[in-house]
Amino acid sequence: MVKLIPSATSNKAKTAQSPVLTNDYPLPQESRAKKPKQSYKARYSEHGIVDDIGVEKRRVYQYTNDAGITVFSDNPPVENSYQVLLYQCFACRPDSTIDWYHIALNTKSYKAFVDNAAKQHHIDSALIRAVIHAESAFKSQAVSRVGAKGLMQLMPLTAKDMGVLDALNPADNINGGSRYLAKMLKQFNNNVELACAAYNAGPSNVAKYQGVPPFPETQAYVKRVQILYQRYKKAL
Known part of the structure; x- marks a missing residue:
């Protein structure tokens, strides 16, 4: 899992804004209730979702915090508009769990x-x-x-x-x-x-x-x- 490090809590909650999606990926309905605001630091990990060819896609939320800093997190922000980035690759992920010595080959297509x-x-x-x-x-x-x-x-x-x-x-x-x-x-x-x-x-x-x-x-x-x-x- 990505390790999230919460910062100090603000006493004022703001009205949530609608998410901005740039890749047409369907997101579950997240709760938009007012909650204490948090900022996040994120490190990549094995966490992800799997597409139809067995490739993990990372769902990473990008937004700008109150200090004007671009933040990447694996959880959506409570109060900020955000974009969703999907990182996908078949053979370039360093932390892939695929067994490349035994994965099925395709000798016939094309x-x-x-x-x-x-x-x-x-x-x-x-x-x-x-x-x-x-x-x-x-x-x-x-x-x-x-x-x-x-x-x-x-x-x-x-x-x-x-x-x-x-x-x-x-x-x-x-x-x-x-x-x-x-x-x-x-x-x-x-x-x-x-x-x-x-x-x-x-x-x-x-x-x-x-x-x-x-x-x-x-x-x-x-x-x-x-x-x-x-x-x-x-x-x-």
Whole structure:
């Protein structure tokens, strides 16, 4: 659980305002009764909710307190308007409880698209499949909170640069994502670890840190893609 540290209680309660939702996620009806106001500090944890592909989504409430400080909490504020942020990722959560050595593989979905992209861009189809699994768990309509789309979670600018017209179209997405992955492999001398790090965190960060960036999400992602890659190589 996220540890919440309440501050001093105010003697005056204010009228509650309606929540502001930015992601269309349905919230339960929270009690809006007047209560002593609290401010919160939050640390991330295993607490979350699970979506339909088994990925934990963090429900984090963002609001501005009376001191003008932006606060993130796993509980909604009593008196402030707030936004709801859902943090979701399949293979980049450092505290994921998924057993990556035994999670079921998907060797059949989009086979023609994966094989064609592997042949066209001269990369291993097992690596493409590992990245798809890590990015979206083969969910073609997946859209992240920062706008990455489709099976290989292409950002709009990357999709444009790779000639992808519709990032939610499986064929276009796999071809564009594979083309970008091949570009990262070429840039980092066919080092799969660095190419995957660049795919996740950007090539500039890999160059800056001269290796896998020290971001927990990226380090977890790279490790898990490599596990999946080795497993797909054996399975295909």
